[in-house]
Amino acid sequence: MSATTAPKQLSKPAVSGQVRPGKERSARSHETLIGAAMASPAVILLIVFFLVPVLLAFGLAFTNARLISPRPPRFVGADNFITLFGDSLFWASLRNTAYFAVIVVPVQAGLALILALLANAKVRGTNFFRTVYFVPVVTSMVVISLLWRFIYQPDGLLNQIIEAVTFGHLHGTDWLNNPTTAMPAIMFMSIWQAVGFHMIIWLAGLQTIPQDLYEAASLDGASGWKTFTHVTWPSLRATRTFILITITIAALSLFTQISVMTQGGPLDRTTTVVFMAVRAGYEQQSTGYAAAVSLVFFVLVLAVSGVQRFLTRDEA
Incomplete structure (x- = not known):
């Protein structure tokens, strides 16, 4: 061996627990494939x-x-939208939808919060009442609508109760065929049916509030109302946003109750945008026009949800 030959460098021993880059990349690729496989059913749906x-x-x-037509569809540009914005029925259905949402959203959210506060109390029997309030939620809306249609009939249960309470001095009306009472009747039924679901959401939010905050408020001598306004209500910001958005979307999407109970009547007083779109697409078979109505409705719901989310956003 020549004296000028450089001595061989000894390789450093592998550090215990150190992962080679190739194995690390392989592990990451494996995790990515597993994640993609688990997410693929939801993505496909x-x-x-x-x-x-x-x-x-x-x-x-x-x-x-058209839904059934021997002729292929033909491009007509913005004709469907021009017809839509000139249709008085569309503006009437839009007013009915807004009327329903403006009343139902705050009333349903407020009533659900009151019920959640009562159900959150440490008293006996709360589990029973939680179950009772939630029963209408798990019942089909079609069944609920049929049940209330019989209740609202001229000789239905509601009018019989009114006559019994007033000893025959007052007689109820035909609630679903009266233009003045048709939409309020549907509002009352819709609030009754869905209030239990949002009560559970409020209740879940209430149970995430630390008890230390209530104890501190009690030590400071805060009353029940001050405790609610300074502890409970601010702590429910995320829950409040979720509930308001979900109720608003459900209210704007009103369809099943109208289809089962009134068919948009009387005098189109209960026709909503979604019901108008379905009727145009299936009964009148104007698929293109129904698609235009649905597209306008989608934009309106997106705009309302965006404004609502902006107004209820977390302050930086």
Whole structure:
């Protein structure tokens, strides 16, 4: 061996517990594949039942497509939207939808909060009342609507109760065929049916509030109302935002109650935007026009939800 030959460098022993870069990349790739496989069913369902229908509705809104027709759809530009904005029924349905939402959203949210506060009290029997309030939620809306349609009949249970309480001095009206009472009757039934679901959401939010805050408020001598306004209500910010948005979307999407109970009558006093779209698409078979109505409704709901989310956002 020549004296000028450089001595061989000894390799450093591997540090115990150190992961090689190749193995680390392999592990990350494996985790990515597992994550993609677990998320793929939800992604596929989202694409098939949301993205594809939205794209189809957007395309059909600019055509004269019909549900059953031997002629292929033809591009008509903005004709459907021009007809829609000139249709008095559309503006009437929009007013009915707004009327329903403006009343139902605050009343249902407030009543659900009151029930949640009562159910959150440390008293006996609260589990029973939670179950009772939640029973209408798990019952089909079609069944609920049929039940209340019989209750609202001229010889139904509601009018019989009114006559019994007033000893025959007052007689109820035909609630669903009276233009003045049809929409309020549907509002009352809708609030009764869904208040239990939002009560559970409020209750979940109430139970996440630390008890230390209530103890501190009690030591400071805060009354029940001050404790609610300074401890309970601010702590329910995230829950409040979720409930308001979900109730608003459900109120704007009113359809089942109208379809079962009134069919949009009397005198179109209960016709909503969604019911108008369904009737135009299936009964009148104007698929393109119904797609235009649905697209306008989607934009309106998106705008209302965005404004509501902005108004209830967390302050920096």
